C-alpha cells in the first residue's frame with residue numbers, strides 16, 4: 001500500500017475539469033485524506049487546455065509533487081502535454097472516442113474508456129466527467145458509496161433524477177475500467193486515512209472566512225484573477241451578518257470606499273492583484289496620512305502589466321513595501337499556509353485598528369487558488385482588538401474646540417472616535433495637519449507629525465513574523481522564502497537531509513516593517529543562504545541584503561516562468577548553490 | 579436643536595474674497611440646521627480643490643480625501659453608518675474630470691447621500707486650467723488658444739445614468755440653494771446638486787453678472803413637473819444647461835441600502851464584531 005498519490009485531470013476549459021476535480025477531491029476529503037491541489041488554467045473561459053492536479057496523502061502535505069500517478073484525459077492534447085509527468089508505471093484513463101495514444105518513451109498503462117459514448121447513452125455528453133472520475137476512482141479501489149455521496153451533493157439541487165443519472169454514469173465508468181484492469185490496481189492502493197474529515201478550501205476562502213471572523217462586515221472590490229473568490233465568498237456570507245459586498249467601478253473606488261467605511265467604524269477590506277494594487281497606491285497614502293485603518297488583500301500573480309494573470313508569481317514585493325508617494329507607516333503580511341490565510345486576516349484587522357495604519361495581506365496565486373486540506377481552525381484564537389477606539393461618552397468640548405484625534409502620545413497612536421459621537425468632532429485630511437486634524441504647514445508640527453506616524457510601528461512584530469524550522473545550529477544551507485513555497489521547500493529539504501546536506505528553513509511572514517532582528521541569527525549561523533522566490537529580480541533577497549546584510553552568503557533561487565517550484569528543482573539548485 | 583451657527587467653526591477659509599464657495603458653505607450650514615441635524619450627525623466628505631476645503635470649514639465630522647474620490651469615500655461612510663447624514667462635495671474637476679467615473683456609478687448605485695459640486699468651470703486650486711465644464715473657446719492657462727473640447731453636461735449625464743435627484747443652483751441665490759440642499763438631504767437616495775460657484779480669480783468669463791444674465795430659474799414655471807424625466811432632459815437641453823432649481827426627482831426608487839439583501843437597518847458600525855461559536859461552526863461545516 002502507498003501513502004500518497006498524485007492524480008490529474010486535463011481537458012478543454014469549460015469541459016467539466018473543474019467539477020470533476022471538485023467531486024473527486026470532496027470524496028477523498030470525506031475519507032480523511034490530506035489533499036493539495038494545483039490548478040493550471042488560462043484566462044480563457046471556454047477552450048484552451050486546462051488541468052487540475054491533486055496530491056493525496058495520509059499525512060499533511062503542502063506541495064505539489066514532481067510526478068504523476070494517474071492522468072485522466074478528455075483529449076489527446078491533455079495526454080501529450082502531461083504524459084511526461086507520469087512516473088514509470090503510471091496510468092492514463094482517456095476517452096476511447098479520440099483513440100488515445102501514449103507518447104513514445106512514456107511507460108504508462110492506458111485505459112481507453114468509452115467516456116463520451118457511455119455519457120451519451122445515459123442522455124448527455126455533459127456527464128462524461130462522471131464516467132471518467134468514476135473510472136479513476138474505481139482503479140484506486142476506493143469505496144464507491146463515498147463518491148456517490150459527493151455526486152449527490154453536487155447535483156442534489158437539480159433533483160433526484162439528475163443525481164441518479166450521474167451516479168449511474170459513475171458506476172458504468174467504474175465497471176468498464178475494472179473489467180479492463182481485472183479489478184482495482186494494487187500498486188495504487190492507498191493506506192486508509194485517519195477518517196477525520198479535514199477542512200478543505202482555497203486560500204481565498206480562508207481569507208474570506210478569516211475576515212468574517214475578524215468582524216469585517218463590508219467589502220468593496222473590483223473583480224480580478226486570482227482575487228475574485230474572496231469577494232464571491234463574502235457576497236454569500238456578509239448579508240447573513242448584516243453587511244454587504246459592493247462591486248465598485250474600479251479599484252480606486254474599492255479602496256477609497258473601504259477607507260470611508262473604516263473611518264466610520266466598520267472593518268472593511270478590499271482584495272485585488274497587481275493591477276488593482278497599482279491603482280490603489282494614492283489611497284494607501286491617504287490611509288497612512290489620516291491614520292485610518294485599512295486592510296487590503298493582494299493575491300500576487302504574474303506581472304508586469306497584465307503579465308501572466310493566471311500564473312504563479314511573487315513579484316509585487318517592492319510595490320507592496322515601497323508603493324505610494326511620500327512616507328507612511330504600513331504593514332505587509334505574507335501568510336504562507338492555508339491556516340495562516342485565516343488567522344492572518346484577524347491579525348491584519350487588529351493591527352490596522354491598533355496602529356491605525358494600512359495593512360496589506362499578500363498571498364500568491366498558488367496559495368490563493370490551490371485547494372488544500374486545512375487543520376481545524378480554532379474559535380478561541382479569534383480575538384478582536386480595536387486599540388484606542390473610544391466608545392465612551394466624551395466630555396463636553398469648549399466652543400470651537402475639537403477632539404484631539406491626532407494627539408501626540410508616547411506610542412504615537414492617538415485616540416480615535418467615530419463619526420456620530422457627540423463631542424468628538426475633529427478634522428481629517430490628507431493635508432499635513434495638527435492634533436485636531438486642521439491643516440498646518442508649521443515646520444515644527446510637520447516634523448513631530450511625521451515622527452509620530454512613522455514611529456508607530458517601531459516595535460511591531462506580528463505573530464510568527466519569521467517562522468523558522470531550524471534544527472541545525474550551523475546549517476550548510478539556510479533557505480529563506482515567503483508565501484506558498486514552504487511545503488515544496490520542506491519536501492526538498494527532506495531529500496537533501498537524506499543525502500547529508502543540512503538545511504534550515506525560514507519563512508518571512510512580516511515583509512514590512514522588516515523583522516531584521518528575527519532573521520539575523522539565522523543568516524549568521526548558516527554557511528550559505530538561498531533566498532527562493534517566484535520573481536526575476538530577487539526582491540526578497542534584496543530586502544534581506546538591505547535590512548540584514550550578509551551579501552556574500554546570499555544566493556538567489558528564482559523562478560519566473562509562471563509555474564510553482566517543484567521539490568526536485570529546489571533539491572537540484574540547492575546542491576549546486578551550496 | 580442646533581442652529582446654523584452651531585455648524586460654524588473658527589477656521590478661516592483660505593478662499594479668495596468673493597469666491598462663490600463661501601455661499602455654498604453657508605447654505606450647507608443652514609440646510610443642515612433646517613432639517614434638524616446636530617453637528618455630530620453630519621459627515622462632509624470632500625475632494626481636492628479650492629472647493630474641497632469645505633469639509634474643514636463646517637462644524638461636523640468630515641474627511642478631506644484625495645482628488646476625485648470624495649464619492650467613494652462618502653459611500654463607504656454611509657454604508658458603515660447609515661444613521662449619519664452624508665454630504666460629498668468638491669469641484670467640477672474633482673467630480674467631472676478625475677472623478678467622473680465615480681460620479682456616474684454613485685448615481686447608479688443610489689446610496690442615500692447628497693453630492694454638492696461647486697462648479698466654477700475652471701481649476702481654481704491649480705491656478706486656472708480648463709475644466710470639463712469650460713465652454714468651447716474658453717482661454718485658460720492650459721488652453722491658450724481656447725478650449726477645443728466640448729463642454730460636459732453633468733445634468734444630462736446624471737439623468738441618463740438613472741439619477742433620482744438632480745438639481746442646479748447658483749451660489750448667489752442662497753435661498754434657493756439652501757432649499758435645494760434641504761431637499762437633497764431629505765431625498766432617500768443619491769442627490770446631485772450642481773452649483774454655479776464663480777471663481778473670481780481665474781475665471782473672468784463666467785462671472786456673477788454673466789450667470790445672472792444667463793440663468794433660467796425653474797422656480798418661475800408653475801407647471802414644471804420635476805417627476806417627468808423626459809421634460810427634465812428637454813429643459814436641460816433647451817436652456818443649454820443654464821437652468822436652476824429642482825430639475826428631476828424620482829421618489830419611488832429605493833436606495834442601495836434598502837435594496838441590498840440582508841443589509842442592516844441599524845448602523846453597521848454599532849454591530850458587535852465577534853461571531854458566535856455556533857455561527858463559526860456553521861461556516862466551517864461548509865468546507866467539509
Ligand SMILES: Cc1ncc(C[n+]2csc(CCOP(=O)(O)OP(=O)(O)O)c2C)c(N)n1
Pocket residue numbers: 626627628629630645668669670671672673696698700701702703704709
Ligand atoms: C491625483 C491628483 N492629480 C492632480 C492634483 C492637482 N489638483 C488639485 S485640485 C485640482 C483641480 C481643481 O479643480 P476643481 O476640482 O474644479 O476644484 P476648484 O479648485 O476649482 O474648486 C488638481 C488638478 C491632485 N491633487 N491630485
Ligand code: SF4
Pocket residue numbers: 592593594596597598599628629698702703776777778779780
Ligand atoms: S481661486 Fe477661485 S475657486 Fe479658488 S478660492 Fe479663489 S476664487 Fe475661489
Ligand SMILES: [Mg+2]
Pocket residue numbers: 627669670671696697698699700701702709
Ligand atoms: Mg473648479
